[in-house]
Amino acid sequence: MSTATAAGSSLSIPIGDLPPEEVIFGRSEIMQAVRQKVEKLAGMNVPVLIQGESGTGKEIIAKLIHKRSPWREGPFVKVNCPAIPATLLESELFGYEKGAFTGAYGSKPGRVELANRGSLFLDEISELEPALQAKLLQLLQDGEFCRIGAQEDSRVQLLR
Ligand SMILES: Nc1ncnc2c1ncn2[C@@H]1O[C@H](COP(=O)(O)OP(=O)(O)OP(=O)(O)O)[C@@H](O)[C@H]1O
Ligand SMILES: [Mg+2]
Known part of the structure; x- marks a missing residue:
């Protein structure tokens, strides 16, 4: 049965x-x-x-x-831009290396890196301050970004 x-x-x-x-x-x-x-x-x-x-x-x-x-099997990473304070947004997005700033006791990947081989959804991107929008431009154009405090640009392969 x-x-x-x-x-x-x-x-x-x-x-x-x-x-x-x-x-x-x-x-x-x-x-x-x-x-x-x-x-x-x-x-x-x-x-x-x-x-x-x-x-x-x-x-x-x-x-x-x-x-x-x-890349449907990869991660879908959402960033609610207005919900993250402007001062923290850059480290949230791009991550940081140990010693990059006071309190950076270890290194941490940002959301951009977590979205590698997946999709990064920047919700309410128009709310982002223009300086950060410019930093995102390099990422969107070349797939390149830099963790805060890193020596060289790390490459990330992003779908969009
Ligand atoms: N055309 C549609 N077909 C199916 N579901 C829809 C459609 N439009 C809206 N919805 C549903 O309405 C709700 C709101 O949609 P969603 O959160 O995607 O909107 P949004 O454009 O991101 O809104 P906001 O600008 O307020 O963030 C969701 O539950 C979504 O599934
Ligand atoms: Mg929405």
């Missing part, structure tokens, strides 16, 4: 396994175009800027792009 297991009857299906129309709702032409863009961009190793009003699904689109990308 066969019995259905809890796992077999689970309602939770990874979004990467669902067709995009079941993750991102909306039948309008605009939403269809958004889904097509998601499919196209997911296969490209490029930074993606997602703009839209509050609650319009920017985060769900970012997750879907990650889950449809070649």
Whole structure:
């Protein structure tokens, strides 16, 4: 006699396994175009800027792009930019080496490094101060960044 297991009857299906129309709702032409863009961009190793009003699904689109990308098995690292104080953001993002500043007793990888071979989601990036946006430019253009206090640029392979 066969019995259905809890796992077999689970309602939770990874979004990467669902067709995009079941993750991102909306039948309008605009939403269809958004889904097509998601499919196209997911296969490209490029930074993606997602703009839209509050609650319009920017985060769900970012997750879907990650889950449809070649690096779907890698990490999806979210950085809520406004939630991290500006003074800590650089070390949070880029990490630091031992002795880089008072209190840096060890080295620590930043979120950028944790997102290696995955996707880095910079939520509310427009809230970042311009100086940090400029530092991110080098990362987005060349995949290069530097831990605070490090001698040479460390390279990180990021999907976007
Ligand atoms: N078109 C859509 N299809 C499916 N779910 C959606 C859609 N738009 C929004 N949602 C859902 O609405 C909620 C808010 O979406 P999400 O957090 O992605 O929005 P956001 O654009 O990041 O908003 P905010 O600017 O407030 O952070 C989520 O639960 C998301 O799944
Ligand atoms: Mg959001």
